Amino acid sequence: MAVDVYISEEKIQARIKELGEQITKDFNGEEVTVVGVLNGAFMFVADLIRAMDLPVVMEFIKASSYGDGTVSKGKVDITLDIQKDIKGKNVLVVEDIVDTGLTLTGLLEDFKQRDPKNLKLASLLFKPARCQHKVNIDYLGFEIEDKFVIGYGLDYAGKYRELPFIGVYSEDF
Ligand code: IMP
Ligand code: MG
Helix, strand or coil, rough: EEEEEECCCCHHHHHHHHHHHHHHHHHHCCEEEEEEEECCCHHHHHHHHCCCCEEEEEEEEEEEEECCCCCCCCCCEEEEEEECCCCCCEEEEEEEEEECHHHHHHHHHHHHHHCCCCCEEEEEECCHHHHHCCCCCCCEECCCCCCCCEEEECCCCCCCCCCCEEEEEEECC
């Protein structure tokens, strides 16, 4: 099966540079606890923190959302939690993609209860066509069409995360 480039490596890196500059400006020299959502955000977050000129404390979290919205709104299971207390901290959650919005809605709800000073969200991608739970994305890379994308951290059945670009399957396979 062939993979077509949907967003090139150059475009991704140029956008990350802009986001990094914006985040640097907004946090004004203050320390930021960056929380990467595993697995998908690992590559984006690694590039994003290098585009930020701020003191960073790097943490990771793993969450899975409950099914399809028939269950209670924003119910997520945190399968791997961050190690630090975020009370009174500037927190930037970094995600690969907001699709239905279920995962992030639940995760941000949980984080709010931990009483951070500031809670912001960066997502590389947003698929408006699929959105069911509105999530406020403070730093968005790209809005995309209703396509299943792979690469640059995003997987299909655990594969293709290593691609340096965002791809889609081509029709001919
Ligand atoms: P949610 O539907 O917003 O809760 O997104 C759940 C998760 O599904 C995302 O964090 C991604 O890991 C994954 N996901 C959603 N859309 C895609 C896609 O197009 N490609 C790969 N993974 C996706
Ligand atoms: Mg994800």
